[in-house]
Amino acid sequence: MAWRIAAKGGEGDDLAELYKRHAPALHRRCAGIVGNAEEARDLVQETFARYISARSTFTDKASPFTMLYRIATNASIDRLRRRKTSSEDELDPEVRAGDLGHEPHRVDKLLDLAMLTRGLSEEELTVAVLHHLDGYTQDGIAASLDLSRKTVGKILAKFEDHVKKRAARLGYEDRRASGG
Amino acid sequence: MVADRKLTDVELERELAGDLPAARMAEASDADRSRLAELRAESEAFLRSVDVDMEVKRIQQRVERAKPEKAPAWWRFLIPAGALAAAAAVLLVFLRRGDSPNHVDDDIQLKGSGVALIVHLATSGQSQQLGDGDSVKPGDRIRFEIDAPKPGYVAIFGVDGTGKVTLYYPDGPDAAKYNPEDRLMPGAIQLDQTPGDERFMVFYSPKPFSTTTTNPTGMKLDSDIVVLKKIP
Numbered sequence: 001m002a003w004r005i006a007a008k009g010g011e012g013d014d015l016a017e018l019y020k021r022h023a024p025a026l027h028r029r030c031a032g033i034v035g036n037a038e039e040a041r042d043l044v045q046e047t048f049a050r051y052i053s054a055r056s057t058f059t060d061k062a063s064p065f066t067m068l069y070r071i072a073t074n075a076s077i078d079r080l081r082r083r084k085t086s087s088e089d090e091l092d093p094e095v096r097a098g099d100l101g102h103e104p105h106r107v108d109k110l111l112d113l114a115m116l117t118r119g120l121s122e123e124e125l126t127v128a129v130l131h132h133l134d135g136y137t138q139d140g141i142a143a144s145l146d147l148s149r150k151t152v153g154k155i156l157a158k159f160e161d162h163v164k165k166r167a168a169r170l171g172y173e174d175r176r177a178s179g180g
Numbered sequence: 181m182v183a184d185r186k187l188t189d190v191e192l193e194r195e196l197a198g199d200l201p202a203a204r205m206a207e208a209s210d211a212d213r214s215r216l217a218e219l220r221a222e223s224e225a226f227l228r229s230v231d232v233d234m235e236v237k238r239i240q241q242r243v244e245r246a247k248p249e250k251a252p253a254w255w256r257f258l259i260p261a262g263a264l265a266a267a268a269a270v271l272l273v274f275l276r277r278g279d280s281p282n283h284v285d286d287d288i289q290l291k292g293s294g295v296a297l298i299v300h301l302a303t304s305g306q307s308q309q310l311g312d313g314d315s316v317k318p319g320d321r322i323r324f325e326i327d328a329p330k331p332g333y334v335a336i337f338g339v340d341g342t343g344k345v346t347l348y349y350p351d352g353p354d355a356a357k358y359n360p361e362d363r364l365m366p367g368a369i370q371l372d373q374t375p376g377d378e379r380f381m382v383f384y385s386p387k388p389f390s391t392t393t394t395n396p397t398g399m400k401l402d403s404d405i406v407v408l409k410k411i412p
Contacts (some may be wrong), residue, residue: 016236023235024223025193065199066372069190081296082329118296118327119311119406126389136188137279144190158311165312 019048022065026072033076033110035127043079047072066145070122073129078112109133116163127155184211187393196223245361247286295402297336315409318373324349324365324380326358328402332335332386334358336365341376341380347391348380357387357411371410385396 002101013016030047032042050071062070113133117125123145130136130144138156142149186209187195194200196219208216216232299310302321308318325333335349344361350356356365371378383389384402 015239016232018233019236019239020227021197023230024226025219027226028193028219028222041230041235045239045242049246050238052239052243055247063194063199065194065197069193078327081327118404119298121309121311122220124311130190136190138190144188144194162312 015048015052018064026068029072030076031073033133034079039079040076041077042147043072046075050075063145066150068124069145071127074122075124077110077114077117077129079116079150082112106133116166117159118166120159120162124155124159127152128133128159131156184209185215187212188260188291189215189219192219196220201240222232223361230327249364261301294386295334295382296327297380297404297406297410298327298363299380300325301321301408310406310408312407313409315411316371316378320371321368322369322371322380324382325363326384327363328358328360328384330386331360332358332384333388334365335389337381337390337391338369338381339379339381340372340374341378342374350391353390355383355385355391358384372403374410375412376410379405381405 020158026044026047027040030043031037034040034043038078047068051068110133113129119129120128126145127147130141131138136144138149138152141147141152145152147155186207187204191200191204193210195205195216226356248360261263278322300321300323301308301310301316310322316322324336326336335355338346340346348369349367382404389401
């Protein structure tokens, strides 16, 4: 029996059709972050499962693509956090690059973002990753996610504030002040 | 982005998914169309490489596994903040010594990066994720999600604006078992009228620990904190 995913407007989507329409893009997104095609396939499954489970609680008017894209970005970054934690942080950058299938500088950016975006919403995290990892301009993010330029600016400002607070809480400012 | 590109890759992905407005696609450059063709070919190759029916089956299995055993509205478990305050909690005494879990007594070693506390604000049967510095008000209902990499044991404490420490989860002297598959903690709390910031802290350990231990020496706990601003 085909699963039908209830949409807010009353229409339904066959899960297989939804998968065929969105999974390739989600797979590219996940693989671009975790650097592993098989793990990305698993993340795509997780993305659809989360989307279906939370569908009835969505409050904004974002399209299924945007919602799925946000969830996929969040799930992939989440996976990196767990990997970083379980590997006890300090791996050789080239080893990490090989593991992630990325250039070393991208790995460092990814791991930093993974830790700094904890606690952000899926939308905020997606905007932060597009800007700081993928190099999107604010206009590019706005067009990509159907947000206003003003909203993107606000989210990025909030992210920077979040990073500063986190750094302060971890004592980075004190250490810099004392030359440590 | 390449100079003669007008659309981002994400917009082209939306086009492939039938989600991009036609007016926007009409602005595409030759470079955009070339990139679109590449993405389309990759998408077709991906779909040829997977068994869609099997993927759908696995997604369905994940959805079924994620369903709670009982699914009543979670606010039926609503617990007034403060009702679960732990008496004689020596661990809490140590917590009072610092403003954050990273400044507690040296006897307790806090690692700080293995667990994340995610706070949700419940509104009309829905929920909104809150981040550090977000505002809440008295009467708001809060639910907790814990993100840790492996099964273990967890406890959630709160410190209100007066410095009063409350054990929110679990309701007992022993840290609760944690399974990464069940990140959302049962129950919810309702914020009271106490003014000032609300600090919520999670402690995680792969081994059982007591929330009221009298001998914290050598305890190794992962921790995370979320600070919310309470507005009257």
